[in-house]
Amino acid sequence: MELRQLRYFTEVVEVGSFLGAANRLDTAQPSLWRQVKALEKELGVPLFERSGRRVKASSAGMLLLPLAEQVLAGANKVKELATEITHGRAGVVTVACAYPHLLRFLAPLIGDFHKERPDIHVTIRGWAGLPPIDTVIDGDADFVTSLPVADRRLSGLLLGEARIVLVTGEDHPWRNRSTVEVSELGETPVLIGNERSLSRRLLEPALRDKGTVLDIAYESHDMASMVALARAGLGVAVIADDHLPGEQAEQDWPVLHDDENPMAAPVWLYWSASRPLSPPVKEFVRHVRQSERS
Numbered sequence: 001m002e003l004r005q006l007r008y009f010t011e012v013v014e015v016g017s018f019l020g021a022a023n024r025l026d027t028a029q030p031s032l033w034r035q036v037k038a039l040e041k042e043l044g045v046p047l048f049e050r051s052g053r054r055v056k057a058s059s060a061g062m063l064l065l066p067l068a069e070q071v072l073a074g075a076n077k078v079k080e081l082a083t084e085i086t087h088g089r090a091g092v093v094t095v096a097c098a099y100p101h102l103l104r105f106l107a108p109l110i111g112d113f114h115k116e117r118p119d120i121h122v123t124i125r126g127w128a129g130l131p132p133i134d135t136v137i138d139g140d141a142d143f144v145t146s147l148p149v150a151d152r153r154l155s156g157l158l159l160g161e162a163r164i165v166l167v168t169g170e171d172h173p174w175r176n177r178s179t180v181e182v183s184e185l186g187e188t189p190v191l192i193g194n195e196r197s198l199s200r201r202l203l204e205p206a207l208r209d210k211g212t213v214l215d216i217a218y219e220s221h222d223m224a225s226m227v228a229l230a231r232a233g234l235g236v237a238v239i240a241d242d243h244l245p246g247e248q249a250e251q252d253w254p255v256l257h258d259d260e261n262p263m264a265a266p267v268w269l270y271w272s273a274s275r276p277l278s279p280p281v282k283e284f285v286r287h288v289r290q291s292e293r294s
Contacts, residue, residue: 003075005039006068008032009047013065016054091280094123096131096141101267104242104249105159106145113287120280128221129196136272142281143271147198155273157288162242164199164263165253167226169233177254182206182263185256189217189235191226198240198265206258242267 011021018036022029040047047061057065097106102124110122125131125141133149135141145159168175182203192214193199207214217235220226223243230237238256241249256263271277271285 001039001042002035003072005035006072008035009039009061010065010068010072012036012048012055013057013061016056018055091119091278092121092123093143093280093284094125094141095143095145096125096127096135097143097145098130099126099128100162100240100242101145101159102126104162105267106269109288109291112291113284116287117283120283122284133270136270137274139272139275142277143269143284146268146270147265148268149270153272153274154270155285156268156270157292159267159269161264161266162198162240164202164256165239165241165244166256167230167237167239167244167248167253169231171233172236174236174254178252179257179260179262180254181260182256182258183210183212185214185236185238186212189215191218191220191229191235191237192216193223193226193239193243194219194221197221198243199238202263202265203238203256206263240265 008021008025011025012018012032015021015024018033019029022032025032036047043060043064045060045064046058047064048055049058095106095110106124110124113120113122130146131141131144133144133146133151133154136144137151137153149156166174166180174180185207192203206212218226218229223237223239224245226237226239227245227248229235241253244253269288271281277285
């Protein structure tokens with residue numbers, strides 16, 4: 001059974017003659033007639049009966065007509081979707097990202113993209129830490145957020161910067177300062193992330209250079225708990241500002257400095273430069289680049 005045969009069948013029912021259907025479909029009448037007869041033979045039932053000079057659907061034909069129309073409508077939807085995908089107007093884009101990057105950088109981008117292109121679905125895969133860059137290189141995701149990576153297989157764009165800030169209680173002497181030097185951290189109990197956290201990765205080399213030893217009062221991957229303890233006066237939370245929960249992200253916390261330079265790390269969005277991008281992925285790249293310029 002072929003879609004062409006079903007199309008010929010439904011057209012003959014609508015027009016009421018093989019010749020009229022052939023003219024509307026711009027095909028030869030004998031060819032159309034043979035295809036309808038082949039369909040009847042395959043189904044084992046007559047689809048038409050004579051009514052004067054015209055033909056009309058048989059009882060079996062009338063029963064089969066709605067299903068044939070559904071099949072043809074479904075086939076048309078498949079073709080339309082394929083066209084949309086080819087032109088970048090439909091499809092799926094997959095983004096692997098650290099949860100803080102979603103909160104700080106990606107949510108507005110993805111939200112605006114959804115308004116502009118609701119036909120393209122963005123699938124988000126959140127990670128507690130940085131997703132492996134191989135996620136994009138191997139094709140498991142279309143985009144990945146990361147710290148700077150030098151790899152010819154990747155194209156990328158700077159999303160922004162994550163700074164290391166110090167969250168304190170309201171009565172702490174550092175609360176109203178704009179900066180604090182790394183060497184000063186040895187003077188107070190600190191609340192800090194685990195060894196994989198951005199704050200630790202940026203902080204520890206500076207601590208070694210200055211011979212500063214931290215008094216770690218609490219170590220956790222749960223940034224919200226660190227902030228709560230710091231606000232309660234139980235230490236100073238050393239945390240990347242893209243991890244700050246809720247209203248804490250809106251406050252001005254002291255920025256940690258190393259020799260008067262703010263401790264910060266650029267956050268990038270990467271995609272493959274070594275394989276062709278699907279039209280939906282190209283559309284998301286266009287959107288991100290356009291957002292950067294605006």
